[in-house]
Amino acid sequence: MDAKELIPTQQNSIRNRFHRFFFAKEIPFGLAIVRILVPLILFGTVCTRWRYSRELFSSDGAPAPLADIFRYYDFLPVLPGSVVVGLFAALGFFLICSSIGWMTRFSLIASVVLYTYFCFMDCISMATKYSVIASHVLFLLSLSNCGAIWSVDSWLKGRRQNRSLPQYTKYELPRFEIWPQRLMQILIGVVYFGAAMTKLHTPGYLEGDQISYWAMSRYNNPHPMGDFLTMYPIVFSVMSYVALVWEIVFVFIVWQKWGRIVGLGLGAAFHIGTLFSLGLYIFPMISISIYFCFLTEKDVRWLSAQFRRFYRQGVWLAQYFFKLNARIESLRPHHVTAWKSSAAWGAGIVVVLFLSIYVEDRLDLYGLRRAEGRMTLHEVAPELIEEMLVPEQVMRQKDKFLSVDVGTRMVGGWLTDRKSEFMVGDLILVQCCLNPPHEDIWIDCHFCEENGRIVTRVGQIVPRENLRYTFQIYAPEILAPGNYYVSIKSKGKEMMRRSITLLPKLSAVAN
Template identity: 35%
Template sequence: MTEATSSPAAQSSDQPTDPVVSRSPVYAAEESLLVKLEAFFYARETPYAMALLRILLPWALMVAALPRWFHVRELFSSDGAAAPLWESFGHPGLLPILSPALAVAGYTLLICCLVTMSLGWQTRLSTIVVLVLYPYFGLADALSTMTKYTVVATHILLLLACSGCGRVWSIDAWLRQSNPSNAVVSTRCPVWPRRLIQLLIGLIYLSAAATKMHTPEYFSGDQLSFWLLSNVNLANPVGEYLSLFPAVVVAMSYISIVWEIMFIFLAWKGVGRVIMLTIGLVFHAMTYFTLGLIVFPLMFMALYLTFLEEREARAIGQWFQDTWLRISSYWNTSRPIASRPGPSPSMSTLFGLPAFGSILAAIAFLAVEAEARMDVYGEHQPAGRKALRPLGPQRAAELLRNDISVRPVDVVFSYDVGTVLVGGVLADRRRQFHHGDTVLAQCSFVPPHEDLWVEVNLHDSSDHLIERNGMVAAREQMRTTVHYELRESLQPGTYALVLRIHGREIARRVIELRP
């Protein structure tokens, strides 16, 4: 019997293929990308950055949440004037409007859980309670409580509830030391909640930039200028002063939108991260000084902590620890961390879930009683419940009259003279010119306005008309600009550029023509 031999081709087909050799460059690149994505989202770390966010975010939200506790009955209860968002979208009864006692108890639990969340006591439970109550009270008062930061904070709270932000720098982590069975529990957890928060920040900025691209008034500075002059949020004297420099406002608008577009691409590492985060800190700080915002900038400054990597957080923590040891060594009060006594086993029971629930229930009960004694509507006063006072006849007639028309002077926002335009806005304001200069007389309007016939006429020092120039300002225009060339035929001296709308003089600017 002869032994069958196989051909070399058959032998090669039976042998296992070397995976390194068989991979194509495209397949290797795809596999490398998948490995990097997996490491980006599922690498494990000690959540120092998320712990810092957990500590600071509740206090930023408390700035607006705490003052509203004194008005829970009016804002959120069935005994007040609740304005639920779901009714505006045609879904009446989607969620219940709570009774005054339940509303006060629920809002008190929200405040308490913000505190316990920051302290890290029953961290996940506290975060979940805040996650449920915070958006509910925002939705129940769409007129004042529901804001952009309410929506952003709700997303952040969801990701914090899914993270291990309570594993370090928390009461829970301190109590865990008293249980020997927890000694081997690792503090490391997946990084994906932090990554999603980072992506959320970048996408918020990118979406804001996309919205501004469809708003011509943003690039001309008009939108920001009117906001700078308003006190819709808080007083902002810096914003009022800044509105005097429209060219600066236009430059800030362009810088902001470029930064918002580039943030999600450059804010991950290296010099790009330093530049993007630094501009972001300055941007959000300026929104407080120029626009009167406070919760939104504080919240985003806290969110920037998610860009801290574990090694950086360790280095910062070590620096603070060394600094504290050097300072406290003068009083001989510090001991190494390892030598400090941990919690006793009884502390874990004392700060357990039953104690947590009992304390919150007691605080809620006391809050309901305290709010009832405040007697917001005066129900327990000798004179009886407070009643609305009727308006006087004169004030009522003033509010109901409809015979007031908008005068041409009412639609003029500003009228200035200069020579340079930046983004369609007059950049310099001048009163002295020379022969050959082109004078730009720009009139800005307050929207909305009708179609206007606008004239800018040149008068001499004797108020004689020298030249007339006019144009139609359509209702969609925010400003109109008239050009005057100062020819050699004009004698040096004083002139006036007179603004007229529909033939009526509105304002004039005196200029000096020098030889």
């Protein structure tokens, strides 16, 4: 026998691994879940914008095409208002059809075309980070066979297959090449890696300043924990380092079992944390939904085995699922040909198009048929005109200061033990935080007695690129215990004050 047939070369080994990685055949469980969740989430965003679609995307309103920013004027046509209203409603119809798996491939293709078009037409609110990722995911789903399972398409042709196939193949699910799922996994890994490279060049990210100021605002949506976490900025700094390392290593560790568990677990925790601390709603839902593309056939079989074990232990649960399955089978059409499903799908598109235009016209959102006549422009109040035309106001000096905190320990440039009581002889750290932007500014820190007498005074220039500075004040042992305060001054005026209490230093008692 030839030696070449016995010993595979390294080139063949690499080629075989590449072939198995991209072209191995599996049941598309993960892609089916992504197909169900992602269009459903996008459908919610479409519903909230449909009422304003004429204003946002049509020639009747004030669209903001993305291509205009790069001077590619008239890159895409700006459609009339009624056409936009109908197409935007059709987008919602296609997303729902994609989610339930009805005419899956055509629905996904129509969804990605329309969704991308409307994102290009409104770069202010529609073109966001999650919309870019979601449009790529919809495109990859349209190339896959994600509608082969858990879909209306598979449900409609199930009875015909059960009649034509042998009995032993009745419950076998179809298998397809895994390359669309791999491309989606690589997409997520590359997005995270690129985000990490961007964060490395973002000033104030690793120190936690950027996220801390973000959490103080309501820029995205209300959030329950943002204000609370700003009291502990070291948490943001630690989270920033963890997120950076996770985004860098994600694409390298997620291909193994435990690496996938750790990577996806940290990712889910990170995105859920942004929901509660930064007010991000849609982006975490999209990201966590895409994580299901990492679900393998082995994972589903293990989960199925656990469910069957629980199923066998609960008689009532078995009876419930038996009745539910019988009910579903009774609803399954006995004779549904492919052309009937396609015809119903096409009729649904026509109905949605005309019904949406009719409903928008009857709602009369812009008061064209009001009893008192069309809406007219009113003269602006003189007070508002004067307020708008006043010269630009100079930022007050006190508005440049955010907070002042006192403590004794620092980690990562942040105070970790804010307190108001110190022992005589302690080294007191006074951290002054500033709001951006600010110029190079001289700051005085006065350590004063309760009656205003200055005990210690220090000063420092804080450059414009720094957002905080920490002063060190030594409380000498000759000071009497009592009430004191720290005063932060700029340009001779007090900006902030923090009261502290000095306690007597306890001496060791001899036995």
